[in-house]
Amino acid sequence: MTHPLAAPRPRLSRRAATLSGSSLTELFVLARARGAIDLAVGTPGYPEPTAELIGEATGAMEAGHNQYELPAGDALLRQYIADTLNAPTDSDTELTVTAGATEALCVALLATVDPGDEVIVLTPGYEQFSAAVGLAGAVPRFVPLHAPDWRYDPAELAAAFGPRTRAIILNTPGNPTGRVLTHEELTEIAELCARWDVTVISDEVYSTFVFDGRRHISAADVPGLAERSVVVGSLSKSHAVSGWRLGFLRADAERTQALRRVHELTTNGTAAPLQVAAGRAAMASDLAEAAREMEARRDLAHNVFARTGMKFSPAEGGCFLFADISPLTGGERDCTGFVRDLLDRAGVLLVPGASFFSDPARGEQYVRIAFNRRAETLHEAEQRIAAAS
Numbered sequence: 001m002t003h004p005l006a007a008p009r010p011r012l013s014r015r016a017a018t019l020s021g022s023s024l025t026e027l028f029v030l031a032r033a034r035g036a037i038d039l040a041v042g043t044p045g046y047p048e049p050t051a052e053l054i055g056e057a058t059g060a061m062e063a064g065h066n067q068y069e070l071p072a073g074d075a076l077l078r079q080y081i082a083d084t085l086n087a088p089t090d091s092d093t094e095l096t097v098t099a100g101a102t103e104a105l106c107v108a109l110l111a112t113v114d115p116g117d118e119v120i121v122l123t124p125g126y127e128q129f130s131a132a133v134g135l136a137g138a139v140p141r142f143v144p145l146h147a148p149d150w151r152y153d154p155a156e157l158a159a160a161f162g163p164r165t166r167a168i169i170l171n172t173p174g175n176p177t178g179r180v181l182t183h184e185e186l187t188e189i190a191e192l193c194a195r196w197d198v199t200v201i202s203d204e205v206y207s208t209f210v211f212d213g214r215r216h217i218s219a220a221d222v223p224g225l226a227e228r229s230v231v232v233g234s235l236s237k238s239h240a241v242s243g244w245r246l247g248f249l250r251a252d253a254e255r256t257q258a259l260r261r262v263h264e265l266t267t268n269g270t271a272a273p274l275q276v277a278a279g280r281a282a283m284a285s286d287l288a289e290a291a292r293e294m295e296a297r298r299d300l301a302h303n304v305f306a307r308t309g310m311k312f313s314p315a316e317g318g319c320f321l322f323a324d325i326s327p328l329t330g331g332e333r334d335c336t337g338f339v340r341d342l343l344d345r346a347g348v349l350l351v352p353g354a355s356f357f358s359d360p361a362r363g364e365q366y367v368r369i370a371f372n373r374r375a376e377t378l379h380e381a382e383q384r385i386a387a388a389s
C-alpha cells in the first residue's frame, strides 16, 4: 500500500517533462531478440580499437591511474587532440576533455544560453540537439535542410536569426544526412553570427570521415567564425571507443574557463585511466587509413541499398546514408512500417527517418543506414535483403 504522505505522482521539472526519450527503444529490443543485423545505431562495428589502446587501458589501471583526473582532462590526451585539429589550439587553455560529445554539447549549451533564448537547429539532424536545447531551458528554432542534397536555403537561414538568437548548432559531417559544410556556407554563417552576435556550437564528431577528396573544414578554421565557436569532438567514432566516453570541447581561452566551470559540475571529468590510455596510444590509430576504409564501406552500403531501389545522394562524410524509400513504398507506407517490415522479412534493422525531423511528417519517406560496420556485416545484410525480396 502506498504511504499516505507519498505524492500521487513524482513532481518533475518542466525540463525533464519535455524529454520524450528514444522512440526507437522498442525496435531495438525486437531486433536484438530476433538476432537482426543492426544497421541502425551509430555504435562502431568498424573500425576497431587498436591493440595499443586496449593494452594502455589495462596498463593505466594497473599503474594506479584510478583516481580523479584534472577536470580539464589528461594533459597528453589534450595535446594529442590539439595535434589532430587543423586550427592552432593551445591544449592547456583551449581544450577540455568531456564524457563524450554528449556531455560536451550539454556543457556548451549550458555555458552559452539562458532560459528563453533561441538556438537555431537544422532539421533533419541528430535528435540530441533539440532535446539538449530544451534541457538548457532554451527554445530550438528549426531551419529546414532540403533534399536531395540537404542544403539550407540562405534566405530561410537568415530569417531565423533575430535578437533572441543566442546560438546555432552545426554538424559537419552531418548525422543523418552525410553533408559536409563548405567554406562558402561556413563563411555565410559567420556573417549572420557576427550580425546577431551568435555563438556557433559545431558538432564535428565525424570529422575523421570525409570522402571523395573533400577536406573537413572546422568552424575553428574559418576566420570570423573561429572566434565565436565552440567545437565539439569525440574519439567515440574516430577511434571506435564509444564506450570509453571520450569527447572534447575546443574554444578560446575565455570561453574555455566558463566551459570548464560547467563541466566541473556536470561530470568533473571522464574515466581517468581511459584518458591516460588514449593520451598514450591514440596516435597509434591511423586516421587517414580509417577514412579510406570508411569510404569503401560507404561505397559498399551505397551499392547494396541502391540495388534495393532506395535513392540517396552519396554521403560526403560521416557514417550514414540517408535514403529515400518512396520508390519502394510509392509514398504509401510510413517509414516505421517500412523498417518493421524489413526487420520481419529480412532481419535487418534501419532507423525510421521521421525521428530526425522537427516535423516527423517530413521524414516519412526516409530511413537512416549506418555503414560503420565490418564488410562481412554489410554483405550479410545484402544477402538477407535479397533472400527476402
Ligand SMILES: Cc1ncc(COP(=O)(O)O)c(C=O)c1O
Pocket: 042, 099, 100, 101, 102, 103, 126, 171, 175, 203, 205, 233, 234, 235, 236, 242, 246, 247
Ligand atoms: C552528431 C553526433 N553528435 C554526438 C554524438 C555522441 O557522441 P559521443 O559518443 O561522443 O557522446 C553522436 C553519436 O552518435 C552523433 O551522431
